[in-house]
């Protein structure tokens with residue numbers, strides 16, 4: 139009994155300690171970000187590996203999610219004779235929810251896990267500590283550019299996801315199901331609000347980008363420097379990112395769309 | 399060091415992201431309409447506005463001439479004070495125009511429709527529209543219908 | 552006045568005590584060797600000097616500055632004047648050999664690219680890898696990687712270099728060259744060198760002074776000649792690489808011959 143309570147306490151202290159270290163780490167990263175604007179080429183390199191390499195996955199997923207939404211939505215709407223609202227259904231679901239959330243989850247799986255593995259491996263092969271001895275701060279030189287690239291990439295990826303999804307929804311809705319194209323777009327325009335829907339979706343995606351990149355980098359930096367440790371850290375990145383995205387999505391949705 | 403093709407693909411990626419945002423702004427959402435939202439404001443008092451909301455459309459002969467800018471409750475006579483933003487280019491609306499609240503389709507959203515009057519003078523910023531017709535509340539209509547049916551029998 | 556002054560150094564990792572009361576002086580312009588059995592904490596000592604680890608007690612002064620009381624900025628300034636060759640090489644795996652050597656120059660100087668090129672080629676030439684400059688670290692052998700790391704460690708012309716096992720994994724020829732190189736660089740560039748190594752003969756050849764570490768203490772110190780003639784059995788065993796002595800290779804028990812000749816004897 140006492141043993142169980144004790145191990146619970148130890149677990150709790152461990153979690154608290156990790157949280158504390160994670161936040162200190164974030165502070166260090168943020169203090170390194172301003173210096174990047176004079177060396178933006180570092181960020182561009184990371185935009186390539188974090189953003190560009192995820193773009194294809196996002197593009198294809200967005201297209202299919204949009205097409206499926208359109209198919210499913212049509213079947214429901216047509217019963218109410220409201221198939222003109224198909225555009226609204228597709229655009230609101232994508233822009234408000236699916237765009238940020240699904241692309242966030244894909245981003246965590248594609249870019250987040252890669253970041254953790256990369257940083258974890260750099261740590262276990264003493265590259266980070268080698269940099270420190272060369273008087274180069276690895277947080278500024280290695281971590282901060284990756285962080286900024288993640289925060290920039292995520293909203294762009296989410297926007298691409300939503301835009302491509304809407305196009306996919308239109309292709310299916312108009313081309314396959316015969317919804318009037320004028321009604322599709324004009325209803326969508328009337329009901330989709332720039333601030334309430336689009337901007338809020340963009341804010342969500344920025345938050346997700348921030349959190350996923352932070353988790354990924356911290357897990358890599360904090361990983362036990364062995365192959366097993368790096369493997370475990372990579373798994374943790376994906377799992378924790380998914381929880382963080384879904385939890386934050388609920389909170390943000392409640393804040394943004396809750397009071398109307 | 400810095401690979402040229404890396405820079406190019408990153409540039410393309412950022413451009414694609416911005417293009418997607420632009421599409422969301424112009425084609426998907428109603429941002430395009432914000433640009434002509436300058437104009438003048440008039441006030442209309444309604445007995446009941448039903449489901450009218452801020453940013454609901456205001457039309458005249460089916461043409462959109464403005465939007466609802468603000469809704470408040472008058473503390474004197476408990477009517478709804480609706481501030482309407484009219485686009486600047488529609489500056490020849492007679493002062494005795496009447497405003498009604500209609501529903502687009504059976505269950506669609508509600509909007510204000512203007513019916514032009516015959517006055518020679520036109521609405522100015524801050525004018526009040528006196529002739530208004532409240533929203534039709536579906537429950538009331540059904541209630542009245544059932545009531546009259548019962549009476550007729 | 553020594554360049555590095557270590558006084559009463561105590562350090563432990565978790566429950567295992569690594570240093571208890573170590574005093575070391577490292578003099579300018581000299582090559583000082585640190586030797587000791589595997590796992591005594593030689594790498595740890597170098598990390599303590601570089602300020603990556605913090606001692607539990609005691610002080611480490613480098614060039615008159617107490618390493619562990621410097622601000623972050625001062626510590627980084629000091630590190631620019633320290634070169635360190637990691638046991639694993641610690642090359643940046645996403646950069647070519649050339650870019651690895653150029654890395655500290657690009658980070659810390661504003662030299663034009665043409666000059667960096669000349670300097671890098673010069674350093675690579677010295678370690679015999681000028682023509683391998685376009686390879687990636689994953690395409691190098693362990694010994695080659697160590698030599699690239701050496702070129703990188705001297706890229707900024709530091710005042711001192713710490714070599715962590717520079718000779719392991721080198722064939723006899725490049726081993727000879729490296730021994731020579733470390734010796735020459737020390738003289739030509741006015742460097743102060745700390746060499747951590749197990750290779751007694753090579754190290755004794757170039758070192759001016761040797762510290763022997765074991766069990767968290769300095770067991771013996773002196774010039775190579777003094778150590779060779781040391782009366783301590785422990786030192787004799789280590790310097791000559793004898794399999795048994797005060798530092799036992801074998802688990803304690805009966806003598807081997809007794810075991811063979813008297814199979815029935817059991818004690």
Ligand SMILES: Nc1ncnc2c1ncn2[C@@H]1O[C@H](COP(=O)(O)OP(=O)(O)OP(=O)(O)O)[C@@H](O)[C@H]1O
Pocket residue numbers: 564569588589590591592593594595596638
């Ligand atoms: N990160 C660490 N965490 C815990 N203990 C460590 C860590 N690194 C080293 N140690 C322990 O510290 C002791 C000294 O390690 P160190 O690497 O300094 O030995 P070394 O003298 O360099 O050995 P070698 O000659 O084999 O390189 C070892 O017993 C090791 O188990």
Ligand SMILES: [Mg+2]
Pocket residue numbers: 593594595638715
């Ligand atoms: Mg070692």
